[in-house]
Amino acid sequence: PRKGYTLIEDIRKNADPNARIGQVPPTFYQKDINPLSRTYGQFIGPQNYQGNIVLLNLWASYCQPCLQELPDFQKVSQVHSDISVLGLIAGENGVDPDISELGTLTKITLPILGTEGKSPLNVRACQDSGTIKAAAYFDHQKGKRADWMGLMITEQLYGYKSLPTTFIIDRQQIVREVQVGALDSKGWEDKLRLYI
Numbered sequence: 323p324r325k326g327y328t329l330i331e332d333i334r335k336n337a338d339p340n341a342r343i344g345q346v347p348p349t350f351y352q353k354d355i356n357p358l359s360r361t362y363g364q365f366i367g368p369q370n371y372q373g374n375i376v377l378l379n380l381w382a383s384y385c386q387p388c389l390q391e392l393p394d395f396q397k398v399s400q401v402h403s404d405i406s407v408l409g410l411i412a413g414e415n416g417v418d419p420d421i422s423e424l425g426t427l428t429k430i431t432l433p434i435l436g437t438e439g440k441s442p443l444n445v446r447a448c449q450d451s452g453t454i455k456a457a458a459y460f461d462h463q464k465g466k467r468a469d470w471m472g473l474m475i476t477e478q479l480y481g482y483k484s485l486p487t488t489f490i491i492d493r494q495q496i497v498r499e500v501q502v503g504a505l506d507s508k509g510w511e512d513k514l515r516l517y518i
Contacts (some may be wrong), residue, residue, distance in 0.1 A: 337478045339502070341481065341489065342429065342481070342497040343497050345496065346497075347369075347376075347378065347489065347491050347495065347497050348480065350367040350439060351365040351366065351367055351439050352436060352438070353365050353435065354434065354435060355434050355435070355436035356421055356450075359432060359433045360433075364461060365439060367407065372493075374404050375403075375407070375480040375491065375518065376408065376489075376491040377398075377402060377489070377491075378488065379395060379410065380480065380482050381389070381410070381412065381420035381485055381486045381487060382419075385412075388485055388486040388504065389426065391505065392409060392430055393427075394485050395409070395436060395507075396429075396430050396432055397407045397494070397507040398507055399432060402514075405434075405518075408433050409430075411435060412487075418436040444448045482502075483502065484502060487501070487502050488500070496498070498517065499513070501512050
């Protein structure tokens with residue numbers, strides 16, 4: 323059998339975020355790790371917000387533009403109750419960052435989706451690299467829990483080349499645009515006028 327890293331690298335090579343434009347976003351279920359969020363502890367994804375505009379933001383704790391942008395997303399979501407923002411942790415190698423140690427993020431009430439989740443793929447995989455001693459098993463159709471590899475496959479289903487990357491998903495659950503790089507709250511307001 324092929325090891326998990328091989329599977330992930332195969333997906334990563336072909337993942338292009340712009341290829342998602344015009345498509346229904348892939349379903350996934352990741353655990354909200356933000357204690358200030360209304361959905362804390364729940365397994366959610368964009369499919370839970372049908373009828374709203376969804377901003378799916380891939381970010382990482384080591385990415386300064388990402389950390390600066392999340393409070394701007396908070397402002398946008400407070401002004402527009404029909405815009406839902408999901409912060410999906412990307413590129414963290416299976417370790418959830420401690421939100422309480424991330425400065426301005428300690429006041430964020432948006433869902434922050436961590437590494438624990440359920441894969442939408444009917445896939446079994448494992449990896450046993452020398453640096454990370456972990457095995458991943460997931461089979462969504464049988465309801466098994468997925469560990470960090472479930473998150474990595476979710477990232478690769480959407481694809482990203484750099485962080486932050488944000489997918490704009492309209493009310494009909496279609497990806498309409500991909501924004502690579504950070505914007506401030508005014509930039510997001512301007513961009514979202516087409517969809518509000």
